[in-house]
Amino acid sequence: MSETRPKLLVVEDDPGLQRQLRWAYDGYEVLIAADRAAALTLLRAEEPAVATLDLGLPPDPDGVSEGFAVLGEMLALKPDLKVIVASGHGERESARRAIAEGAWDFYSKPIDIDALGLIVARAFHVQALEAENRRLAAREGGGASGLVTAAPEMQKVTRMIERVAGADVSVMLLGASGTGKEVLARSLHEASLRAKGSFVAINCAAIPETLLESELFGHEKGAFTGAVKTTEGKIEQAAGGTLFLDEIGDVPLPLQVKLLRFLQERVIERIGGRRPIAVDTRIVCATHQDIDAMVADGRFREDLYYRLAEIVVRIPALAERSGDAVLLARHFLKRHAAAMKLPVKGFTPDAIAAIEGWNWPGNVRELENRVKRAVIMADGSHVTADDLDLTGDAAPALPINLRAVREAADRAAIRQALAHAGGNISGTARLLGISRPTLYDLMKAYDLQP
Numbered sequence: 001m002s003e004t005r006p007k008l009l010v011v012e013d014d015p016g017l018q019r020q021l022r023w024a025y026d027g028y029e030v031l032i033a034a035d036r037a038a039a040l041t042l043l044r045a046e047e048p049a050v051a052t053l054d055l056g057l058p059p060d061p062d063g064v065s066e067g068f069a070v071l072g073e074m075l076a077l078k079p080d081l082k083v084i085v086a087s088g089h090g091e092r093e094s095a096r097r098a099i100a101e102g103a104w105d106f107y108s109k110p111i112d113i114d115a116l117g118l119i120v121a122r123a124f125h126v127q128a129l130e131a132e133n134r135r136l137a138a139r140e141g142g143g144a145s146g147l148v149t150a151a152p153e154m155q156k157v158t159r160m161i162e163r164v165a166g167a168d169v170s171v172m173l174l175g176a177s178g179t180g181k182e183v184l185a186r187s188l189h190e191a192s193l194r195a196k197g198s199f200v201a202i203n204c205a206a207i208p209e210t211l212l213e214s215e216l217f218g219h220e221k222g223a224f225t226g227a228v229k230t231t232e233g234k235i236e237q238a239a240g241g242t243l244f245l246d247e248i249g250d251v252p253l254p255l256q257v258k259l260l261r262f263l264q265e266r267v268i269e270r271i272g273g274r275r276p277i278a279v280d281t282r283i284v285c286a287t288h289q290d291i292d293a294m295v296a297d298g299r300f301r302e303d304l305y306y307r308l309a310e311i312v313v314r315i316p317a318l319a320e321r322s323g324d325a326v327l328l329a330r331h332f333l334k335r336h337a338a339a340m341k342l343p344v345k346g347f348t349p350d351a352i353a354a355i356e357g358w359n360w361p362g363n364v365r366e367l368e369n370r371v372k373r374a375v376i377m378a379d380g381s382h383v384t385a386d387d388l389d390l391t392g393d394a395a396p397a398l399p400i401n402l403r404a405v406r407e408a409a410d411r412a413a414i415r416q417a418l419a420h421a422g423g424n425i426s427g428t429a430r431l432l433g434i435s436r437p438t439l440y441d442l443m444k445a446y447d448l449q450p
């Protein structure tokens with residue numbers, strides 16, 4: 001199986017560290033280079049996806065000049081190489097410069113193998129995802145939905161979306177506000193056979209109850225005061241394509257009956273209309289509410305639920321997606337800096353740490369807003385934790401109880417260990433110091449995937 005192991009290039013001149021890293025990374029094919037020439041030779045011959053680079057290399061082992069030269073040459077040869085730079089203790093300036101010059105991340109010496117392991121694992125994830133994105137983008141129509149993620153927790157979701165896209169089943173997306181339900185609905189549409197048709201979205205919570213029916217079903221001229229001309233509803237507009245019903249839990253009961261009738265018979269009647277109109281559209285819906293509870297206490301019709309939720313996809317909160325906050329932050333920074341023509345290039349290390357430490361109650365939407373504002377506020381070329389308004393009182397609110405704290409800690413530790421062990425269960429159990437059955441029980445209880 002050695003041929004299938006991902007290749008990790010380690011540029012390090014200290015024989016002791018070389019041995020330590022080779023031992024720590026037995027999940028990868030570790031390629032060791034002690035100087036610039038060896039690094040470039042290995043890069044050309046083996047094309048590793050990820051490299052770690054010690055800036056202090058001969059002939060300047062106590063400085064950083066040789067390290068930066070190697071960084072530049074490696075990236076010139078392979079621009080998509082993810083380089084993780086080692087900076088000596090307290091050398092924040094070098095870390096900052098390395099990121100500015102194209103390094104993907106950095107870590108401080110002395111090495112903490114576990115922490116570095118996570119950075120390396122994430123680099124491989126991102127690299128694989130980018131490669132996949134490029135592959136999809138190269139295929140006509142694919143990869144255009146703008147979905148950015150590298151977290152294993154989200155890969156389960158995106159795989160499911162891809163799998164169900166081709167089948168004409170109804171899909172219900174469940175997730176907190178700002179988790180990207182609309183983005184996912186759109187990517188489902190784009191991956192489906194209806195991609196050439198239109199994607200029509202309606203937020204059922206944003207429209208007053210009295211207008212929602214006419215928005216969905218349309219009306220004939222003169223159907224009610226103010227109906228000055230015949231108007232198509234969103235359902236008709238989505239004919240041949242996909243209709244995204246956001247916040248479906250907010251649809252009042254009488255309208256639920258009408259929606260159900262449409263789903264059963266696939267015909268609508270405009271308000272004030274006398275003839276049925278056949279409409280062929282696929283329904284994708286979403287809600288942040290506890291829809292099961294709504295069904296249980298009669299606020300949402302069970303028969304409608306089953307029509308809408310042939311497939312249910314649960315979207316994890318941003319805080320539960322390992323590595324995604326930083327990945328998305330970089331994506332939004334690039335996008336908004338370009339859109340506003342501002343010379344902002346990246347984040348300072350303290351900003352990265354703050355992004356990783358924040359709980360993101362408003363999920364991706366909150367992240368995008370903070371990054372957008374920070375891009376405007378930034379003084380220099382790099383956004384700081386201050387610009388993101390993530391300093392000072394970032395202390396988490398008092399948790400609800402000790403059980404919740406333990407569960408959160410369990411989840412985080414299991415996710416980290418899984419990433420570290422490349423999803424291998426025995427390896428993960430070993431890292432956590434628990435038995436395989438115990439790990440299985442915990443993963444089942446917390447709905448975690450390897």
Ligand SMILES: Nc1ncnc2c1ncn2[C@@H]1O[C@H](COP(=O)(O)OP(=O)(O)OP(=O)(O)O)[C@@H](O)[C@H]1O
Nearest residue numbers: 146147148149176177178179180181182183364365
């Ligand atoms: N994975 C992602 N990649 C890129 N952009 C994302 C991603 N997820 C969300 N976004 C962006 O974040 C913002 C919020 O996403 P979206 O509107 O899809 O969330 P939502 O779950 O539908 O929110 P709400 O429930 O509040 O309507 C949008 O600007 C969207 O483009």
